[in-house]
């Protein structure tokens with residue numbers, strides 16, 4: 001992996017730097033945005049807080065981190081040369097390989113010369129007279145840009161709960177989403193992990209192999225299905241590559257969430273109700289998906305997220321599977337989720353997660369009724385008992401979707417703060433632009449379906465939308481585009497309409513902002529599906545951006 005070292009960066013700047021476009025974030029969305037804008041010949045600067053590219057895959061280096069969408073689908077589709085030349089080693093790529101891929105893309109398309117690392121955008125203020133954004137960075141730089149694109153990621157702002165006594169703890173502390181770059185060796189240690197979401201589900205089997213004892217502190221159990229990772233079948237790769245165009249078309253046009261592979265074949269979503277088929281037919285479908293592995297339950301029956309009765313058929317199927325994977329049935333019952341519908345929180349996909357609880361050196365500690373009271377110098381107190389721990393891993397998730405954006409002090413027309421505009425719930429027409437904030441775009445932001453579809457696919461679509469928009473408007477001084485307040489209102493209403501009756505509302509998930517104390521409870525993602533979303537975006541562009549105010 002190559003990274004640009006801090007020595008090569010300017011330590012500070014005394015003069016205002018001027019660009020056509022500033023992009024924040026060197027994850028997959030930001031990299032592609034930079035590539036597109038460079039192709040237009042615009043002057044672009046991308047700022048990234050880390051020392052290298054990769055976004056999610058730069059920060060989340062915990063043991064076992066791996067994508068749970070098939071690698072052949074979780075990859076850029078914009079360059080057929082890139083598609084053909086890159087070869088994944090596994091069905092689901094691990095974090096190191098995903099990071100190599102991001103670095104390869106940055107090098108292959110010559111993107112690094114327009115990037116600045118170890119620099120966080122801290123503020124963005126719209127100068128109405130110049131119709132430009134005045135941007136401040138963590139290095140004290142002042143930047144002027146006509147357009148600003150926030151590609152800051154929807155799972156990037158780490159959530160570390162403020163546990164009592166946290167500073168008194170004298171052992172090692174780790175956070176899955178801020179994992180050190182060096183290897184961490186837990187051999188011989190008593191380790192505690194807090195959280196049982198996707199990050200924990202992936203890391204627990206690895207940590208358990210090293211630790212002398214692993215204590216898992218679980219507040220709410222997750223539904224997890226087997227990933228069934230394997231070395232990538234070369235015949236399968238050949239088949240996909242021979243027909244990549246059609247494969248991608250089906251991802252875009254014939255899928256619910258942007259992935260189509262089931263049992264190494266492209267498959268259309270099942271549009272039947274789970275309740276209209278016989279129990280035998282339903283069971284056969286679930287068994288087939290269970291055997292296939294990964295997230296293909298998202299393309300199963302159409303009413304799994306709208307009918308609690310339909311949902312229960314799948315929930316009970318997975319509960320029984322959990323019971324079958326865990327030997328101690330008391331432990332199994334603690335691991336069986338009962339308080340929310342399956343799929344209403346992001347499904348986890350694992351490798352030996354439940355089997356790990358069959359190991360003698362692993363203990364599950366339910367903190368549902370007895371929350372962690374305090375951290376102590378030696379460990380933590382819970383349920384009237386002190387657990388002495390050499391290391392604690394916080395797998396406590398993210399201030400999702402809005403977290404990274406809300407950390408930037410964004411002020412639009414009349415000095416209005418974006419955080420104030422989003423108080424109660426984020427508002428953004430198509431998830432791309434907020435009324436009152438001209439020339440400011442969000443990628444994978446709130447009010448779009450980033451959180452609910454394959455992020456790669458949505459990012460590519462949104463990048464191309466933004467690129468077309470900037471391309472059509474041009475960079476003549478004084479040109480600006482802003483979502484009309486009416487368009488934003490209508491979009492929020494449409495979001496509510498398409499999510500009415502969804503079971504997503506029933507879970508305390510990050511989709512709902514409900515995992516962060518004090519965060520307003522609101523569905524942060526668009527539930528209308530990818531195809532509908534794209535139609536809506538096309539309507540937004542129609543009639544010379546009729547849903548926007550364009551000023552020249």
Ligand code: NAP
Pocket residue numbers: 066067068069155161176194195196197198199200202218219220346367372395396397398510515
């Ligand atoms: P998460 O799903 O939000 O899980 C956080 C865990 O920490 C939950 O078990 C939560 O319990 C617990 N927690 C939070 N605050 C706590 C507190 N104060 N006390 C005790 N427990 C607490 O976060 P994540 O595991 O990082 O995953 C987030 C998302 O990232 C996933 O849903 C997925 O979209 C993505 N992800 C994907 C992959 C992949 O592709 N393979 C891997 C990792 C992550 P409660 O449930 O009770 O709140």
